[in-house]
Amino acid sequence: MRKMHRLASDLINAMDQPFVLIDRDYRIVAANRQYCRNYAVDPDTVIGRHCYEVSHHQDAPCHLRGEDCPHQQVFETGQTHEVLHTHYDPRGCPERVRIRGHAVHAESGELLLGEAMSPIAELDAETPGQAGLVGHSPRFLASLDELARAASGDAGVLVLGESGVGKELGARFLHDRSHRADHRMVTVDCTTLTEPLFESELFGHEHGAFTGCTGRRRGLVELAEGGTLFFDEVGELTPAMQAKLLRFLETGEFRRLGGRETLTADVRVVAATNRDLARWTESGRFRRDLYYRLACISIRIPPLRERREDILPLAEAFLLRLGQSQGKHCRLSPAAVTRLKHHDFPGNIRELKNLLQRAVTMCQDGRIEVDDLGLPAHAPAPPHTGDALPSELRDRPLEELEAEQIAALLDRHGGHRARVADALGISERTLYRKLKRHGLR
DSSP, X not given: OOOOOHHHHHHHHTOSSOEEEXXXXXXXXXXXXXXXXXXXXXXXXXXXXXXXXXXXXXXXXXXXXXXXXXXXXXXXXOOOEEEEEEEEOTTOOEEEEEEEEEEEEOTTSOEEEEEEEEEXXXXXXXXXXXXXXXXXXXXXXXXXXXXXXXXXXXXXXXXXOOTTSOHHHXXXXXXXXXXXXXXXXXXXXXXXXOHHHHHHHHHEEOTTSSTTOOSOEEOHHHHTTTSEEEEETXXXXXXXXXXXXXXXXXXXXXXXXXXXXXXXXXOEEEEEESSOHHHHHHHTSSOHHHHHHHTSEEEEOOOGGGOGGGHHHHHHHHHHHHHHXXXXXXXEOHHHHHHHHTOOOTTXXXXXXXXXXXXXXXXXXXXXXXXXXXXXXXXXXXXXXXXGSOHHHHTSOHHHHHHHHHHHHHHHTTTOHHHHHXXXXXXXXXXXXXXXXXXXX
């Protein structure tokens, strides 16, 4: 075990972040007071041990398990390298951290790795609404870190992702960590708004503004004063609604429907969509000027198939909450865990939650088996891309293929929308939107 020079020891102990020094053999050479305090360890219990053993509870270095590793990068290049990792304390509790690895030269001339750590975001699976934001995969941690960083400002944020990935949860996570957290986050459901209702819902109305209007009503903009105004599925707004929203975003001013007084609102706008709005601006389906207003910061929430290592932690978090609400505590059998990990989850986290709700109801003795999940007998083949598509499908638009699939499911389930939505792994609201877009009944 090496002894540190007194000056070096004082320097690392002066740092207000957890900090460790690691040698080429992955062994911890030194740990500062903040590291020992944060992770409730004594220096003598960690110095001389492998970093991956102490921090990750693993028996091999991170890069051998497919993770980005600052040790490998710094010793190969000598350059500073930053990664996102999940560390564990002696009790096994996980903490999401940003690690910045530096090349440090010891007095002997030996090259060491200096790692400074800072927590990026803490989530509690038992907190209402946060069970869908559980995980430790690199892609998930990266999106969570981007949301946490974006929370510090007031710039517009566009949250991107497929249906069911948890875009609204991401917006809530951002709001709760912003300086506006003491005020409301108000959601505007763009899938339900029609042009005649848009101004009234968003900006409110005065007495007599339209037939049957008997009093003044504040709109969603006023209700969100000082807080966050979240436009869910903003890609569903019509061109006319886009123009009205843009004017408000540019001026911060609005009038209630039927009113003459010009009002102002201090709100931060966050939007979400499962559409490729950047491409839509090129075809004119979405206003380019509005897109740039909304997408000052764009953050993508990855689909579940891109973060399979998070499936089990998510499932356990949902089962915990379902057990608390239903008084029936269930666990997954090893076969059920394997089946979930090999499922592609086209409906993402929402589909996983629905599967587990069904499984908790159907299982016996609190043990969820494969049959209780209600999944097909064989895992579906991964989606085809490029030339892997059959020739008869290769040149057909995806919208056309989607319409045919939905039409076939409607026929199979006798037009029962709830069953069709379950089969697709999406919500009835999303299905209704697709039916409307494809002109299906």
